[in-house]
Amino acid sequence: MAPAALWLLVFNVWPSINTIVLAFTNSRPLGGGRFTGLDNFARVLSDAQLADALLNSIVFMLVCLPLLTILPLLLAILVEKKIPGIAFFRTAFYTPVVASAVVVALIWSWALNDRGLVNGFAQWLGVIAEPIPFLTERWLLVFSAISLTVWKGLGYYMIIYLSALGNVRRELHEAAAVDGAGPVRRFRSVTIPGVRNTMLLVSVMVAVSALRVFSELFILSNGTGGPGGRAQSVVMLIQMYSRGFYGHFGYASALSIVLFVITVGPMLLLLRLNRKAA
Amino acid sequence: MPDVTPRAAPRPHGAPDGEPEPEPGPSRQASRTRRRGRDGFGSPGPGELVLRYALLVLVLLLLISPFLWQLSTSLKSLNEDIYTGTPSFLPEQPTLDNYAQVAETIPVWSYAVNSLIVAAIVVLGNAAGATLAGYALARLRFRGAKLLLVGFLATLVLPGEVTIISQYITVRGLGLADTLLGVALPGAIGMLNVLLMRTAFQAIPQETDEAAVIDGATPWQRLIHIGLPNVRGMLSVITIFAFIGAWDDFLWPLIVLNDPENFTLTVGLQYLNGTFTNNPRLPAAGTMISFIPIVILFASLQRFFFRGVEEGAIKG
Structure with a gap:
C-alpha cells in the first residue's frame, strides 16, 4: 500500500496543489517564482491564442461527438456475432488504437501533404489543379486531426460497446419478437435502450478526449500549430509554455486550470456513469 | 485462466431458432441478437454471411491499409517514384535501405x-x-x-x-x-x-x-x-x-x-x-x-x- 500512497501524494496530490500555487506566480523554467496575483488569469482572458484553441476544441468536439458515438456502435454490432475469423477482425479493428498517435499522425501527414497520396491522386484524377493545403491551413488542419481521431478511436469505443451489447438481455429481444416487433423496431426499442447508458458514457469520453487533444495536432502541424499558431489545442499551449526561452510555468499552470475547469464537468459525469455501469 | 469469473457477462450469440431471414439494413443487426443458443454460426443465411464478411473486409481495408501503405513506402527504394498520382501499392524492388538509413x-x-x-x-x-x-x-x-x-x-x-x-x-x-x-x-x-x-x-x-x-x-x-x-x-x-x-x-x-x-x-x-x-x-x-x-x-x-x-x- 505504501508505494501507491506515496505515488498518490508525490505525483498527484502535490502537483495539483502546486499547479494552483504556481498559477499565481511568474515561475519560469529558469528563475522567476515571484507572486504576481491574478496577472496570469488576466492574461488568460485576453489571450487570442487561447481563444483560438478553445474554438478549435469546440469544433473538434462537435464533429467527433456524433461520429464516435454512433459509428463504433454499428461496428460493435458488426463484430458481435461469433462467425469464423471474427477474433481476427476484432483484433485488426483495434490496431489503430494500439498504434501511437505519433505513428498514426505521421502516416496521415505523409498522406495529406502537398505531394502526398491524397493530393497526388486527386490531381491525377483531375479533380483539383492545386494541392489542397490540408496541413497548412487552420481549419483543414483541424479537420484532418478530427478525421485521424475518429479513425483511431473507432476500435476503442467499439470494444466498449461490445461489452455493453453482451449485457442487452436476450429475453427482451425474444419477447419483442413474439409480440411481433420487426427487426428495425427491435433495434430501436430493445438494442438502443439497452446500450443507452453506454452511448452516454462514450459520448462523454469523446468530449473529454477532444478537449485533451495534443499529439494529433502537434504532429500534423509539425509542432507549429499551423499558420500563425492558430490550429493549436489548449494542451499544445501548455506544452509550449513548459520549456525553453518562452517557458512560463506560472502561465502554463493558469492554462492548466482553464483545462481543468472545462473538463471537470464531463469528468465527474463520466465517473458517475462508470459507477452506475459497474 | 480459471473459469471463476464472477463478472463475466453472458453474451448473446446468434444461433438458429427458425426465424426467417432478416431484411437488409440495420434490421439485420437487430435480428441477429434475437437468435439464441450455443455458438452461433451457420445461423445466418449465406446471403447475410456474405454481406457480413463484405462489410468486415471493407472496414478492415479502411483501418489497416494506411499501415500497409506506410510499410510499403518504407520498403521502396530511392529509384522508385513515390510521388506519382498512382503509386504502386507493392514496392517494385523491396529494400531495407531506408531502415539502415534512418538509423x-x-x-x-x-x-x-x-x-x-x-x-x-x-x-x-x-x-x-x-x-x-x-x-x-x-x-x-x-x-x-x-x-x-x-x-x-x-x-x-x-x-x-x-x-x-x-x-x-x-x-x-x-x-x-x-x-x-x-x-x-x-x-x-x-x-x-x-x-x-x-x-x-x-x-x-x-x-x-x-x-x-x-x-x-x-x-x-x-x-x-x-x-x-x-x-x-x-x-x-x-x-x-x-x-x-x-x-x-x-x-x-x-x-x-x-x-x-x-x-x-x-x-x-x-x-x-x-x-x-x-x-x-x-x-x-x-x-x-x-x-x-x-x-x-x-x-x-x-x-x-x-x-x-x-x-x-x-x-x-
Whole structure:
C-alpha cells in the first residue's frame, strides 16, 4: 500500500496543489517564482491564442461527438456475432488504437501533404489543379486531426460497446419478437435502450478526449500549430509554455486550470456513469 | 485462466431458432441478437454471411491499409517514384535501405531501447504496485483506507495534462529531468490501475477469504493463493495497457526529455520528421519500427485482452 500512497501524494496530490500555487506566480523554467496575483488569469482572458484553441476544441468536439458515438456502435454490432475469423477482425479493428498517435499522425501527414497520396491522386484524377493545403491551413488542419481521431478511436469505443451489447438481455429481444416487433423496431426499442447508458458514457469520453487533444495536432502541424499558431489545442499551449526561452510555468499552470475547469464537468459525469455501469 | 469469473457477462450469440431471414439494413443487426443458443454460426443465411464478411473486409481495408501503405513506402527504394498520382501499392524492388538509413540519421535503435526501458519500468511498477494497493484497499482494514480511496477516486476527474507542468517540476526537483527514470516514474503506479485491481479483488467472494483467515492464513498467503489466481484477467489487461501506454506516450516524454540522446521512440520520430522531411521513406521506416513491435505484442496477447474485456475490465 505504501508505494501507491506515496505515488498518490508525490505525483498527484502535490502537483495539483502546486499547479494552483504556481498559477499565481511568474515561475519560469529558469528563475522567476515571484507572486504576481491574478496577472496570469488576466492574461488568460485576453489571450487570442487561447481563444483560438478553445474554438478549435469546440469544433473538434462537435464533429467527433456524433461520429464516435454512433459509428463504433454499428461496428460493435458488426463484430458481435461469433462467425469464423471474427477474433481476427476484432483484433485488426483495434490496431489503430494500439498504434501511437505519433505513428498514426505521421502516416496521415505523409498522406495529406502537398505531394502526398491524397493530393497526388486527386490531381491525377483531375479533380483539383492545386494541392489542397490540408496541413497548412487552420481549419483543414483541424479537420484532418478530427478525421485521424475518429479513425483511431473507432476500435476503442467499439470494444466498449461490445461489452455493453453482451449485457442487452436476450429475453427482451425474444419477447419483442413474439409480440411481433420487426427487426428495425427491435433495434430501436430493445438494442438502443439497452446500450443507452453506454452511448452516454462514450459520448462523454469523446468530449473529454477532444478537449485533451495534443499529439494529433502537434504532429500534423509539425509542432507549429499551423499558420500563425492558430490550429493549436489548449494542451499544445501548455506544452509550449513548459520549456525553453518562452517557458512560463506560472502561465502554463493558469492554462492548466482553464483545462481543468472545462473538463471537470464531463469528468465527474463520466465517473458517475462508470459507477452506475459497474 | 480459471473459469471463476464472477463478472463475466453472458453474451448473446446468434444461433438458429427458425426465424426467417432478416431484411437488409440495420434490421439485420437487430435480428441477429434475437437468435439464441450455443455458438452461433451457420445461423445466418449465406446471403447475410456474405454481406457480413463484405462489410468486415471493407472496414478492415479502411483501418489497416494506411499501415500497409506506410510499410510499403518504407520498403521502396530511392529509384522508385513515390510521388506519382498512382503509386504502386507493392514496392517494385523491396529494400531495407531506408531502415539502415534512418538509423544513420537518428539513433533509432537506442530510442527503441529507451522506450522499452520506460515501458518495462511502468509494467513492473503497475503489476506490483497496483496489485498490492488494490488488494489492500479491497481486503485489508487499515487506518486511512477510506481517505486513500477518496484520493485515488479524485485523481480520476483530473486529466493528466492538467498537472503535467507541476509534475515536470516535481520530477525536475527529484533530479530526474531529462532521464528515462523521470519519464517512467510518475506512471509506474497508475491510480486507475489501483482502482481496477481493487474492483477485481472485491469480486472474489468474501467467504473464501474468511475461510482462509480462520485457517490462519496471513494476508500475503491470502493474496498469493486466493487473490492473484482470481484476478489474472484484470492483471493481464492492466499490464498490456501499461506497456502500450508507455510505448505510445508522447506528450510527457516530450516535456521531460531534452537531450536527443535520451529520446524515446515517439519523441525521436517527431524529431526525425521535423528535421529531415525531404525523404518520406525515412519517417515511414521509423514509424514501422515503433508500430511493428506493439502490433505483434498486441496480436499475441489479444486473447487475454478480449477475455479481460468480457470480465468487465474495460468500461472506459
